[in-house]
Amino acid sequence: MNRMRIGDLTERAGVTQRTVRYYESIGLLPSGEREGNGHHYYTEETVARLQKIDQLKKVGLSLEEIRDVIELYFTDTSEVLPKRKVLGILYRHLADTDQKLEALGQFRSDLQSNIERFERWLEANERD
Amino acid sequence: MNRMRIGDLTERAGVTQRTVRYYESIGLLPSGEREGNGHHYYTEETVARLQKIDQLKKVGLSLEEIRDVIELYFTDTSEVLPKRKVLGILYRHLADTDQKLEALGQFRSDLQSNIERFERWLEANERD
DNA sequence: ATATAATATGACGTTAACGTCATGTTTGCA
DNA sequence: TGCAAACATGACGTTAACGTCATATTATAT
Numbered sequence: 001m002n003r004m005r006i007g008d009l010t011e012r013a014g015v016t017q018r019t020v021r022y023y024e025s026i027g028l029l030p031s032g033e034r035e036g037n038g039h040h041y042y043t044e045e046t047v048a049r050l051q052k053i054d055q056l057k058k059v060g061l062s063l064e065e066i067r068d069v070i071e072l073y074f075t076d077t078s079e080v081l082p083k084r085k086v087l088g089i090l091y092r093h094l095a096d097t098d099q100k101l102e103a104l105g106q107f108r109s110d111l112q113s114n115i116e117r118f119e120r121w122l123e124a125n126e127r128d
Numbered sequence: 129m130n131r132m133r134i135g136d137l138t139e140r141a142g143v144t145q146r147t148v149r150y151y152e153s154i155g156l157l158p159s160g161e162r163e164g165n166g167h168h169y170y171t172e173e174t175v176a177r178l179q180k181i182d183q184l185k186k187v188g189l190s191l192e193e194i195r196d197v198i199e200l201y202f203t204d205t206s207e208v209l210p211k212r213k214v215l216g217i218l219y220r221h222l223a224d225t226d227q228k229l230e231a232l233g234q235f236r237s238d239l240q241s242n243i244e245r246f247e248r249w250l251e252a253n254e255r256d
Numbered sequence: 257a258t259a260t261a262a263t264a265t266g267a268c269g270t271t272a273a274c275g276t277c278a279t280g281t282t283t284g285c286a
Numbered sequence: 287t288g289c290a291a292a293c294a295t296g297a298c299g300t301t302a303a304c305g306t307c308a309t310a311t312t313a314t315a316t
Contacts, residue, residue, distance in 0.1 A: 059235045
């Protein structure tokens with residue numbers, strides 16, 4: 001299906017209409033083409049874009065940060081943007097990401113230790 | 129220094145007084161002991177606790193989630209909490225963490241590819 | 257042709273995590 | 287002892303990322 005209205009779009013992307021309109025309003029999502037009537041029409045690419053946004057949100061980026069990088073995934077960047085600046089942004093995100101990865105790794109191993117500690121405790125007190 | 133007031137606490141922990149009071153108000157931080165006067169007094173442990181909270185925030189946990197796990201770091205859990213429940217929480221956080229780690233890893237490699245792509249482009253157009 | 261469903265737009269509401277006064281009491285130093 | 291700096295408490299403000307009506311117009315199934 002390629003050429004859908006907001007109902008199908010939101011169903012396929014797993015977001016609400018409010019979310020789509022909000023993203024359009026802040027320039028994160030291009031407002032779908034409109035016919036003579038007021039309705040917006042979207043494509044498969046819009047679905048993919050919404051999914052990518054969701055993925056980046058899970059990584060912990062704000063919508064504003066996502067707006068900075070999303071074009072890298074969905075336009076021929078060879079044309080539009082100032083290359084050096086984009087590269088700068090990418091390097092910053094890479095550094096941030098590595099920081100987060102380290103913090104997350106640390107947290108994970110803390111969790112592991114605690115889990116093991118609790119399980120040992122439960123095992124030692126299996127007498128209820 | 130062990131026994132400080134909020135000024136020193138916030139300076140050492142790198143947070144504002146408002147943050148401390150907010151954390152106290154939501155039960156994330158135990159309200160420091162109060163003398164006959166109304167003042168609160170804190171210890172090194174409070175500093176450590178604030179730092180731990182900050183670390184967990186960076187991992188992407190909400191203050192509410194942090195409240196669920198922070199006790200694991202700062203109390204003798206052998207006494208206070210229902211063991212099985214805590215273990216459940218820990219396992220959920222572990223699963224969440226692994227998800228985030230995967231998403232982050234994916235994002236990181238996407239970033240890498242894009243960076244390389246841009247650098248190749250810049251190299252190929254070194255003619256300004 | 258008409259009733260029902262889908263869409264557009266605007267406005268106000270909501271939650272988390274604090275920021276920012278305002279006002280009153282307490283402390284510490286010259 | 288006086289007075290600026292530190293602390294306590296309350297109330298209102300703020301931002302992000304939407305949720306939730308309300309109302310009007312367009313599309314669709316019978």
